[in-house]
Amino acid sequence: MRILIIGGTGLISTAITRQLLEKGADVTLFNRGKTPPRFPKGAKFLYGDRRDYTTFVQQMREAETFDCVIEMIGYVREDAQSLVQAFAGRTAQVIFCSTVDVYQRPASRYPYREDEPLRGLSDYARNKIVCEQVLNEAHERGDFAVTILRPAHTYGEGGTLIHSFGWSTTYIDRLRKGKPIVVHGDGQSLWVSCHVDDVARAFVNAIGNSRAFGRAYHVTGEEWMTWNQYHQKVAQAIGAPEPTLVHIPTDLLAKVAPERAGICAVNFQFNNIFDNSAAHADLGFQYTIPFVEGVKRTVAWLDEQHAIANSDEDTLEDRVIEAWQKLSEGMERELGV
CATH class of the missing domain: 3.40.50.720 (NAD(P)-binding Rossmann-like Domain)
Structure with a gap:
């Protein structure tokens, strides 16, 4: 053929x-x-x-x-x-x-x-x-x-891992260094990766x-994960410490970082879980590679390619976190919490 x-x-x-x-x-x-x-x-x-x-x-x-x-x-x-x-x-x-x-x-x-x-x-x-x-x-x-x-x-190998700020590999470096990770909303929407x-x-x-x-x-993937679980599993796969997750409202995140986090507003904030039964029946589709194992393979490939960027040179996430913390503290003071 x-x-x-x-x-x-x-x-x-x-x-x-x-x-x-x-x-x-x-x-x-x-x-x-x-x-x-x-x-x-x-x-x-x-x-x-x-x-x-x-x-x-x-x-x-x-x-x-x-x-x-x-x-x-x-x-x-x-x-x-x-x-x-x-x-x-x-x-x-x-x-x-x-x-x-x-x-x-x-x-x-x-x-x-x-x-x-x-x-x-x-x-x-x-x-x-x-x-x-x-x-x-x-x-x-x-x-x-x-x-x-x-x-x-x-x-998988040849690609990278997605997160609230898109596809940059600084995400992996942040996890390894124990830096906080921004998560859109409360991190409870469901996600799949294959x-x-x-x-x-x-x-x-x-x-x-x-x-x-x-x-x-x-x-599609068949492990239904909240975004909080997603980040925890990625950290587990790469041997990083338990991540500190910083939750920021999705609409605000998309406004302050539209080019990097705009996808959260039109995609990530919604549940993304899918019925694969038709593909199972007609195409013999099988979900065979667990997410943690797939992440290990993907990050190993990125390491081999020296393709993981230094998060110290990308300050956007840190600046967003700092601004959010100041805003939160100001609200607490204003409301006498």
Whole structure:
């Protein structure tokens, strides 16, 4: 089976590529060729700019035909439209990497199921919804079969760990040094994380799988953790002391640090727990790597790459904590507490 991965060197797509090569699949990657691959030799490459739509469509139409195309870097309407133009009638299946962020928040019920209304709060989510709609319309026309996979937070070797201030690795350094960690709200909203190897396996199992045609699936973590527990488990995994957690109201945190903590307002403050039963049934999805074990592996990889930044050189979190403590003390004095 000939498989094209659009992307191929990112976190999830690297794991997909590696697993396919291990199975002996015929794999071609389309990307700019700027990111060194982290998988064994064996893949073929097509180089180009995904956002140069006219050239992309022409290049794909001149390439060999593929049994399955996996779109890993489709983010806006034009990405989906050019995908349809390039592969309508020229591939049997398109697998699209979407996101659980497409759902309304809060959910109408928990855990989320795939039929929850698609009313994402962020521009990223709304654009993914549009991409799904364009591809589903192509599926209905018979251009090709479409399978949509919706990961939640995915981590692992090649990536990092998320936190209330985003993705910076100073978070790990802060934990190791025993510095306080900012947590949005009261830290009680629920969160899931899934190691990339488990997520990638679902993509691989969706290829050529007729049960997955015209369907969307969650491929998410299955350890439901509060954010407080999340930080405690990360500290446990890396041998850091029990973290001191500083809780700051989400709306305030997003206002004072919008570029770093804005995601808390549109995502982290809500419960993020998902029903994976459809992926279990149709894709053989399994959650096999416990979070603590996955964190150990991820941080070990970051250490090997010397990729953990020095938190002493990033003072934002300390300044936010100091300002919050002064505000809290002032309120206590004002109210005579």
